Amino acid sequence: MSTEPRNGPDALLVVDGLRKTYPLPGRGRLTAADDVSFSVAPGGSLGIVGESGSGKTTVARMLVGLVRPDAGTVTVDGRPRSPRPPRRRQARLARAREVQMVFQDPYISLDPRLTAAQCLRTTLRLHGRDEATAVRLLERVGLGEREADARPRQLSGGQRQRLAIARALAVQPRVLVLDEAVAALDVSIQAQILQLLDTIRRDTGVALVFVSHDLAVVQHVTDDVLVMHRGSVVEQGPTQRVLAEPAHDYTRLLLAAVPREGWDPEGAVPARA
Numbered sequence: 349m350s351t352e353p354r355n356g357p358d359a360l361l362v363v364d365g366l367r368k369t370y371p372l373p374g375r376g377r378l379t380a381a382d383d384v385s386f387s388v389a390p391g392g393s394l395g396i397v398g399e400s401g402s403g404k405t406t407v408a409r410m411l412v413g414l415v416r417p418d419a420g421t422v423t424v425d426g427r428p429r430s431p432r433p434p435r436r437r438q439a440r441l442a443r444a445r446e447v448q449m450v451f452q453d454p455y456i457s458l459d460p461r462l463t464a465a466q467c468l469r470t471t472l473r474l475h476g477r478d479e480a481t482a483v484r485l486l487e488r489v490g491l492g493e494r495e496a497d498a499r500p501r502q503l504s505g506g507q508r509q510r511l512a513i514a515r516a517l518a519v520q521p522r523v524l525v526l527d528e529a530v531a532a533l534d535v536s537i538q539a540q541i542l543q544l545l546d547t548i549r550r551d552t553g554v555a556l557v558f559v560s561h562d563l564a565v566v567q568h569v570t571d572d573v574l575v576m577h578r579g580s581v582v583e584q585g586p587t588q589r590v591l592a593e594p595a596h597d598y599t600r601l602l603l604a605a606v607p608r609e610g611w612d613p614e615g616a617v618p619a620r621a
């Protein structure tokens with residue numbers, strides 16, 4: 349898999365030259381993302397990393413269609429995604445099956461009135477799938493009978509995130525975008541969810557895009573990584589190579605900020621300044 353734009357038969361998601369600007373108060377515009385290009389193979393996984401404000405969420409939202417790009421294209425399985433949701437219901441559902449997103453806080457995206465099983469059945473019905481699949485989906489994400497009958501507020505943070513992943517999978521998406529999806533969870537629960545996602549991508553061929561400020565998260569679950577700084581991609585390539593031999597100063601700074609054995613916070617802070 350390569351992070352360069354590529355239109356070969358093995359590229360499932362191809363992103364080419366995405367750009368987004370926002371008006372600044374007064375005059376001028378802020379460039380939130382500039383000339384972002386990458387591709388992901390079926391069953392591949394890409395990390396988008398950078399500090400707060402680097403433009404990661406803007407890119408994620410352009411992939412899924414929540415933000416309209418100023419320029420650039422997103423192609424899934426050879427089909428360019430239209431910048432706006434189509435009017436026709438069937439076309440809208442087909443578009444939803446291309447890219448699904450899991451957010452940091454599933455409280456916002458899950459309906460508080462529905463039990464986990466009802467949530468999945470509703471999504472399955474909407475997409476014309478067998479509602480009985482809900483049981484299998486719950487099993488797949490490690491939720492049992494008790495959780496099936498629970499509403500979001502009765503679930504733990506990790507269980508809610510498992511439900512959000514199950515709901516996204518109910519649509520059978522080609523691409524799953526995870527925007528800081530494990531950031532709010534304990535490290536041990538994070539590891540379980542990341543392991544689950546890794547198994548799912550190997551079993552189903554769904555392509556994963558992990559948006560994270562946390563290099564430790566992308567290190568373990570991505571093939572390739574793209575480092576963003578102030579809206580621009582400063583470095584991209586195989587995750588192991590980029591993290592072991594960062595070519596850009598900014599990537600080195602990000603790595604220096606990760607606590608590990610022998611880590612020196614007193615060295616990391618002045619380096620950032």
Ligand SMILES: Nc1ncnc2c1ncn2[C@@H]1O[C@H](COP(=O)(O)OP(=O)(O)OP(=O)(O)O)[C@@H](O)[C@H]1O
Nearest residue numbers: 370371380398399400401402403404405406407561
């Ligand atoms: N709707 C908006 N209107 C104006 N500016 C925006 C809007 N959304 C994002 N921005 C700006 O675009 C830049 C990139 O924001 P973005 O949320 O993509 O960064 P990020 O790397 O995901 O950061 P975080 O992890 O804090 O969400 C920031 O400077 C942000 O203030």
